Structures are given as C-alpha cells and as structure tokens.
Amino acid sequence: xxxxxxxxxxxxPRIGAFLKYILDINCRIELISAEDIAIAKDPDSWKKEVxxxxxxxxxxxxxxxxxxxxxxxxxxxxxxx
Numbered sequence: 383x384x385x386x387x388x389x390x391x392x393x394x395p396r397i398g399a400f401l402k403y404i405l406d407i408n409c410r411i412e413l414i415s416a417e418d419i420a421i422a423k424d425p426d427s428w429k430k431e432v433x434x435x436x437x438x439x440x441x442x443x444x445x446x447x448x449x450x451x452x453x454x455x456x457x458x459x460x461x462x463x
Contacts, residue, residue: 391415
C-alpha cells in the first residue's frame with residue numbers, strides 16, 4: 383500500500399529519517415511538500431512567498447535545527463519530548 387505525508391519542504395527530510403528509524407513496514411511512503419502543492423495550484427500567489435520565506439533568517443535557523451534533528455535520529459540521540 384501507499385501512504386502520503388504532506389508537510390513543509392524543510393521538514394520532509396527529518397520525517398523521512400525518523401520513519402526509516404522507527405518503521406519496518408512494507409509500504410511506499412511518499413513525502414509531499416506543501417509548498418510544491420501550493421505553487422502547483424497557484425504559482426502567481428505562492429512562488430514568491432515561498433522563496434521569500436526560505437530566504438528569511440528565521441527559516442534558515444529552522445532548517446539548521448531540522449538538519450540537527452536528522453543527525454540526532456541517525457545517531458540515536460533524538461528526543462521526542
């Protein structure tokens with residue numbers, strides 16, 4: 383069977399790492415970017431918004447934290463609380 387998970391593009395790599403760490407199931411999991419969905423539906427409204435959001439300092443910090451989370455998962459140090 384197939385499962386789709388929709389989340390922010392910056393969060394999808396951590397979701398993928400987490401799923402690989404905790405799951406042992408026989409299904410295809412597709413990670414889907416919410417930003418890509420929005421841009422595909424209305425590029426004139428969303429393309430610039432998404433680009434500006436990802437260029438912001440806050441998003442850069444968020445992406446760095448996500449990368450740390452991926453490393454913590456891979457190293458067995460990830461905390462769920």
